[in-house]
Amino acid sequence: MKSWTIIRLPKKEGEKIHIRLSPSVFGFILLLIAVLTFFTSFLYTRQHIISTHLSELKQINRNLEYATGNGNTSPTVANGVSEEELRRIENQLRSEYESTIAVITSQLNELLEIETKARQATGLTPKYKTPAVDTTSRKEGGKGGPVGKPMNMEFQASRNSISVPTLLRSSNRLSADLILQEIALRKIGLQDLLKGVEAQNVKIERTPNSWPIAKRMGKLMSYFGYRRDPFTNRIKHHDGLDISAPYGTQVISAGKGTVSFAGREGDYGNMVIIDHGDGIQTAYAHLSQINVTVGQKVEKGQVIGAVGSTGRSTGPHLHFEVRIGKQAVNPLKYLSR
Structure with missing residues (x-):
């Protein structure tokens, strides 16, 4: 039921x-x-x-x-x-x-x-x-x-x-x-x-608890926490999840909210940030395409962009973060698949 x-x-x-x-x-x-x-x-x-x-x-x-x-x-x-x-x-x-x-x-x-x-x-x-x-x-x-x-x-x-x-x-x-x-x-x-x-x-x-790639596609390549940096091979903290998926795969909002950022952001490449209220935000980085604008209201599951490899990236994937009070937390505590 x-x-x-x-x-x-x-x-x-x-x-x-x-x-x-x-x-x-x-x-x-x-x-x-x-x-x-x-x-x-x-x-x-x-x-x-x-x-x-x-x-x-x-x-x-x-x-x-x-x-x-x-x-x-x-x-x-x-x-x-x-x-x-x-x-x-x-x-x-x-x-x-x-x-x-x-x-x-x-x-x-x-x-x-x-x-x-x-x-x-x-x-x-x-x-x-x-x-x-x-x-x-x-x-x-x-x-x-x-x-x-x-x-x-x-x-x-x-x-x-x-x-x-x-x-x-x-x-x-x-x-x-x-x-x-x-x-x-x-x-x-x-x-x-x-x-x-x-x-x-x-x-x-x-609540940002929906898998951020359409049709629940993608494979987890890197988890939240310390890991070897793919470029320097040094141990560094990773603030989100890296989810590998084919180039152009639809990226969707993990929860209902308002777009607070949509554009290019340094090593993140093309990125979208959604404010869900109560100090909770989600970030979607390395996008090949951005489908939303700042101030736009989005529903849970709405397409906001596409998987790409912009910014500091070794290949097509989605870098996904959950932030509480602008502090990154483990997204797996909220995601369901």
Whole structure:
């Protein structure tokens, strides 16, 4: 199955960290947000209908109390509704309401579990922490304080001070308001997760981990590190990889970025340097042809030139470097083939 690989780049030379990310996570998260929107609309409509019925029942109750207070003890009241029938309707409505709340609560708990698993799979932690609350026991610490104002969702969200709520788990009797608050918070959490995944995908595209020669061609002739100089036969440090390939073979960008240099550069001959952000650059030297210009945006895998032997070179090959903060590092720590 196709998957994305998230690579955490070290500031200095060191072991890279891989995190595999399923490419279907975007559609999955968007689906979750759509489900939340549906539940919000459904619950609001349902609550409005039930509230209307309850208001009517309260009015009938007031009529009953008034009639009883004036000496009318008949079980038959205004509008031809008996007290017994009234109680039956009230109990039915309450039962339907509680059943609806229970179903929505179950669905929200499933969404929370899915979001948690998605964060574990992507390595993206929320901006807020979920407090652990045990609602299975009534032996809790003291609680109290003055009556507070209802929570302003927009204000709380804007300050990133929302803790992933345990509203549904910490209340003995659930209400529609708490459910709506939970839905809003789940939506915020999923939107935050989606933004995090999008940012990770941008970082993946900028990571210079693609083989720099088209169709994965080429043969490694010299590695990063100390070697015998092919011209002087002396031991000297080699700042990149020498990849032998036929003259004119397409050279491609190892990652998404911006061309910061394209031209002739001393012993490097014709060279292209690409800035990938976060202080990471890649260099492609000894080219026979340059296909990009300074300031141009390039995608991962885009052709930027052709293999040649310009500059200080013994034959057609690509000299490839990865630089972090302008310091050359071993490209094999990032390349995949």
